[in-house]
Amino acid sequence: MPVSPPRPKGPHLNALRAFEAAARLGSFSAAAEELSVTPGAITQHIKTLEAWAETPLFTRNARGVALTPMAEALVPEFTRAFDQLGLAVHALRKQVAPNKIKLATLPSLAQYWLPARLGKLRQIAPDLQVSVIALEEPPNLVREPIDMSLFFTSDPLGPNDIEVLRDRIFPICTPDVAARLTRLEDLRNETLLRDSTWSDDWEHWLSAQTDLGGIASGGTEHSLFAVALEEARHGGGVLMAHEALVQRFLDSGELVRPFAGIVDLPRKLVLHLSPKMVRSDQLAQIRDVLMEIAK
Amino acid sequence: MPVSPPRPKGPHLNALRAFEAAARLGSFSAAAEELSVTPGAITQHIKTLEAWAETPLFTRNARGVALTPMAEALVPEFTRAFDQLGLAVHALRKQVAPNKIKLATLPSLAQYWLPARLGKLRQIAPDLQVSVIALEEPPNLVREPIDMSLFFTSDPLGPNDIEVLRDRIFPICTPDVAARLTRLEDLRNETLLRDSTWSDDWEHWLSAQTDLGGIASGGTEHSLFAVALEEARHGGGVLMAHEALVQRFLDSGELVRPFAGIVDLPRKLVLHLSPKMVRSDQLAQIRDVLMEIAK
DNA sequence: TATTTTGGTGTAGAAAAACTCAACCTAGCT
DNA sequence: AGCTAGGTTGAGTTTTTCTACACCAAAATA
Numbered sequence: 001m002p003v004s005p006p007r008p009k010g011p012h013l014n015a016l017r018a019f020e021a022a023a024r025l026g027s028f029s030a031a032a033e034e035l036s037v038t039p040g041a042i043t044q045h046i047k048t049l050e051a052w053a054e055t056p057l058f059t060r061n062a063r064g065v066a067l068t069p070m071a072e073a074l075v076p077e078f079t080r081a082f083d084q085l086g087l088a089v090h091a092l093r094k095q096v097a098p099n100k101i102k103l104a105t106l107p108s109l110a111q112y113w114l115p116a117r118l119g120k121l122r123q124i125a126p127d128l129q130v131s132v133i134a135l136e137e138p139p140n141l142v143r144e145p146i147d148m149s150l151f152f153t154s155d156p157l158g159p160n161d162i163e164v165l166r167d168r169i170f171p172i173c174t175p176d177v178a179a180r181l182t183r184l185e186d187l188r189n190e191t192l193l194r195d196s197t198w199s200d201d202w203e204h205w206l207s208a209q210t211d212l213g214g215i216a217s218g219g220t221e222h223s224l225f226a227v228a229l230e231e232a233r234h235g236g237g238v239l240m241a242h243e244a245l246v247q248r249f250l251d252s253g254e255l256v257r258p259f260a261g262i263v264d265l266p267r268k269l270v271l272h273l274s275p276k277m278v279r280s281d282q283l284a285q286i287r288d289v290l291m292e293i294a295k
Numbered sequence: 296m297p298v299s300p301p302r303p304k305g306p307h308l309n310a311l312r313a314f315e316a317a318a319r320l321g322s323f324s325a326a327a328e329e330l331s332v333t334p335g336a337i338t339q340h341i342k343t344l345e346a347w348a349e350t351p352l353f354t355r356n357a358r359g360v361a362l363t364p365m366a367e368a369l370v371p372e373f374t375r376a377f378d379q380l381g382l383a384v385h386a387l388r389k390q391v392a393p394n395k396i397k398l399a400t401l402p403s404l405a406q407y408w409l410p411a412r413l414g415k416l417r418q419i420a421p422d423l424q425v426s427v428i429a430l431e432e433p434p435n436l437v438r439e440p441i442d443m444s445l446f447f448t449s450d451p452l453g454p455n456d457i458e459v460l461r462d463r464i465f466p467i468c469t470p471d472v473a474a475r476l477t478r479l480e481d482l483r484n485e486t487l488l489r490d491s492t493w494s495d496d497w498e499h500w501l502s503a504q505t506d507l508g509g510i511a512s513g514g515t516e517h518s519l520f521a522v523a524l525e526e527a528r529h530g531g532g533v534l535m536a537h538e539a540l541v542q543r544f545l546d547s548g549e550l551v552r553p554f555a556g557i558v559d560l561p562r563k564l565v566l567h568l569s570p571k572m573v574r575s576d577q578l579a580q581i582r583d584v585l586m587e588i589a590k
Numbered sequence: 591t592a593t594t595t596t597g598g599t600g601t602a603g604a605a606a607a608a609c610t611c612a613a614c615c616t617a618g619c620t
Numbered sequence: 621a622g623c624t625a626g627g628t629t630g631a632g633t634t635t636t637t638c639t640a641c642a643c644c645a646a647a648a649t650a
């Protein structure tokens with residue numbers, strides 16, 4: 001029974017948060033992603049926590065990490081704590097500014113699909129202030145100060161999810177380019193434009209047609225759909241497009257569909273609401289409005 | 296609808312913790328105390344949080360602070376979150392070292408009352424490793440990595456509290472000094488020793504005797520009971536003692552009670568257990584052992 | 591078998607956050 | 621008028637947190 005050490009300090013909150021994220025996601029790099037830091041930062045947090053607890057929490061296998069059985073048992077407790085904290089922060093945000101809404105979505109959706117809908121929304125509910133955050137990956141709505149997200153997913157819908165539309169893809173190009181294309185084989189001579197987010201959509205589409213291999217080989221891949229689309233508009237090739245994103249170019253005739261085939265992917269565009277939103281009465285109404293304009 | 300600001304960051308965890316503590320305790324300095332920092336640190340945390348939320352959370356009255364009505368509503372959410380986090384940390388500690396116990400208590404109890412009890416404990420349960428932390432104020436057992444606390448209090452007992460004994464006080468001194476004391480009035484010529492933690496015990500005791508005012512005026516106040524006791528042992532005056540702390544000196548005859556009067560204060564010595572302890576089965580047994588030896 | 595890829599580690603240095611200190615302010619007391 | 625309790629402020633310092641980048645090992649690929 002040693003006597004009177006200095007007042008013991010608890011572990012650092014940030015280290016606990018890093019632990020929880022790493023444990024929940026099963027990977028340091030995923031945790032790093034969620035917390036917007038580098039993987040090295042996570043490594044260090046976990047290490048300080050392990051030093052504090054005087055016990056290892058993860059086993060490091062060169063292919064990733066795995067929780068210690070001991071640590072495993074603790075994860076739900078920490079997850080509950082940080083979920084509750086996230087809820088509290090959401091409550092604070094809503095309390096302060098009930099009609100400021102943050103919506104996270106893909107850059108391409110933010111640019112080509114949302115603006116028209118948000119315009120409509122502004123007419124229906126002029127007091128709502130929606131700000132749009134463009135992200136490549138869906139954020140964790142419990143933890144981050146974001147109210148809604150709009151992403152493509154194939155996962156089954158949860159209780160806070162609303163399916164907006166199904167993803168339908170088909171090739172598009174300028175009328176000039178289309179004039180050169182009569183049979184699928186003609187694609188061999190064209191540049192196939194693709195977006196890195198959906199880089200195998202060409203394969204999906206082609207394999208749904210009378211298939212003949214080898215066409216989908218090369219092509220130019222762009223990290224932003226907007227860039228690929230721009231190239232298509234300048235006659236730079238044939239783009240595998242998503243219906244939701246190119247409707248207006250088809251309507252205007254600027255771009256056309258050289259082939260009739262449309263592929264319905266199992267992927268859907270889903271509006272996901274933060275847990276805080278579905279609960280609050282005031283916000284349930286906002287949600288209804290948004291579902292309305294989402295059509 | 297502004298588009299694509301950088302990914303919004305949540306507030307700093309430490310700022311949230313400071314807010315919760317300040318809100319719960321109703322005072323920045325109390326929060327500073329609980330978190331072992333200076334009041335200035337709390338001020339700054341609250342300010343960054345207010346800047347993040349873009350709204351004031353406290354109204355500053357020169358005599359202290361008060362929560363904004365808006366902030367008021369949020370406190371329970373944050374308290375729940377940090378309570379849950381504290382629980383999780385306790386779970387971690389117990390998981391790692393189930394039989395390491397941290398006990399916080401007053402320096403005087405740690406020095407004069409505990410050692411004999413802990414010795415007994417070591418015989419009953421040799422595998423328990425109890426470490427004692429001396430603190431002036433009872434810690435928050437939910438938040439700090441401490442399992443039990445032993446302090447005097449007049450508050451009613453909660454479900455995790457165990458009354459160990461009632462506080463009984465009386466004057467003591469060396470036999471030499473006692474020889475000079477036959478009537479209460481004789482105290483006027485002696486140095487009245489007192490501990491700053493319980494600085495008005497002399498008044499309590501005197502007013503319980505055939506009261507005559509003015510005796511309790513001066514005296515020497517020591518911040519540590521141990522120092523006052525040491526002075527009494529060297530014949531430096533008459534000390535207002537607590538039964539629990541001086542039993543052994545009375546037994547050995549080194550110190551004596553110059554007057555028969557004993558005052559039973561409404562204050563009791565209470566063993567408080569962290570919420571995690573009462574729940575766990577394994578630790579319920581430890582608790583029983585401790586109650587046993589507490590007698 | 592060689593090569594690449596994936597996910598984690600280690601360290602140095604830099605940036606950001608958190609803290610202390612000491613002077614200062616204000617309203618309520620004595 | 622002076623004192624006190626509680627908070628604030630700003631400068632300066634310490635701690636924490638992060639990044640950058642080189643490195644490592646197994647697994648996947650070729």
